[in-house]
Amino acid sequence: MQLFNLLVVVVVASAQNINNGGSSNFTNVGTNSTTNTTYSNPIMTLNVGDPWMTRYQSNGEGWYLFTYSTNDNVTLKRSQSLTDDWDHAEERVVFNPDPDSGLPYATDLWAPEIHNISGTWYIIFSATPDHDAPPPLQDAMCPFECPAVNHRMFVLQGDGPDPWTSNFTMKGMLNTFDQFAIDGTYFQYNDQLYHIYSCWENTYSAWPANLCITQLSDPWTVVSNLTDRRMISVPNEPWEQVPYGRAGRLATNEGPEQLVNPTTGQNFVLYSAARVNTPFYCIGMLELVGNDPMQYQSWKKHTDGCVFHQNTQAGVYGTGHASYTTSPDGSEEYIVYHALTTPNPPCKDLS
Structure with a gap:
């Protein structure tokens, strides 16, 4: 497999001190304002997960557009510099549901992504009506505790053409057959549109978390039925499991993102493996080797281990849920990911 180089790495870090769990004192964040030629990681120190960044043009100006899990709403940030101090970048809340409404998207909004598809901007995200506290009898249907069963x-x-000034309204719920679904993304191939997301095998299986694919007729309409849905990756490698090599509970594939080699045209899905609130959270890789993304035989997993993982010497752990963008001139590829500053994070699920 040939994957083009990601030349520069940008960190979105969880601001947790290694020693006491408090806020870390980052002396330099983002672009060096004195020289504007270098930057410091992290570029954002807020305790957030699931960063998504893309680039767009508006009135002849180039902008980076950034979103992430706030849990309560969908917030966009923007800057003309990829390596800005994103703690203080301009921001705008574009969707803010009433958490007491009981609507299926009322609470625990996770992993929003913003995509331009055929000239229209769409935001895809996961949510649940119940603060991840399902009724006890529903939770009892699962072999393990399953608070996210209704996500x-x-x-x-x-x-409008400019995402920063557009009004965003609810278009609908993507059909995931009334089963658990988080971290959904769009995958485009041969003029066809697909939905890849983290799924369970059935309604109450709870674990493992796999990657499923369905076909779309437009960004909000699934045309596959349940028997057409395919699991294209299951966490069957020991590095995808927590503890290492223990199949079943805490074995995870999530956070899928499409990545295309601009030179060869190869299509990859980079995804998060292991468990988000552990230092072992990392990025795995699938390659589309067939001509039909809806067939699991068309996908080949890189089985040698994570392709991007923790750096213990640098004090960076839990490197996962990445997105990918370019420098303003398109000559460099960047990875934007979240990480932890401690190998022993508190028990908080950021996925």
Whole structure:
């Protein structure tokens, strides 16, 4: 497999001190304001997960657009510099549901992504109506505790060409067959659109978390039925499991993102493996080796281990849920990911 080099790494870090769990004192964040030629990681120190960044043009100006899990709403940030201090970048809340409404997207909004598809901006995210506290009898249906059993995928649609000034309204819920779904993304191949997301094998299986794919007729309409849905990756490698090599509970594939080699045209899905609130959270890789993404035989997993993982010497752990963008001139590829500053994070699920 040939994967083009990601030349520069950008960190979105969880601001947790290694010693006491308090806020870390980052002396330099983002671009060096004195020289504007270098930057310091992290570029954002807020305790957030699931960063998503893309680039767009508006009125002849180039902008980076950034979103992440706030848990309560969908917030966009923007800057003309990729390596800005994103703690203080301009921001705008574009979707803010009432948490007491009981609507299926009312609480625990996770992993929003913003995509331009055929000239229209869409935001895809997961949410649940119940603060991840399902009724006890529903939770009892699962072999393990399953607070996220009611998480589903939703789509917002913008009403204009500029995402920063667009109004976003609820377009609908993506059909995941009334089963657990988080971390959904769009995958485009041969003029066809697909939905890849983290799924369970059935409604109450709880673990492991796998990667499923369905076909779309538009960004909010699934045309596959349940028997057409395919699991294209299951966490069957020991490095995808927590503890190492223990199959079943805490074995995870999530956070899928499409990555295309601009030179060879190869299509990859980079995904998060292991468990988000452990230092072992890392990035695995699938390559599309067939001509039909809806067939699991078309996908080949890189089985030698994580392709991106913790650096204990640098004090960076739990490197996962990445997105990918370029420098303004398109000559460099960047990875934007979240990480932890401690190998023993508190028990908080950021996925």
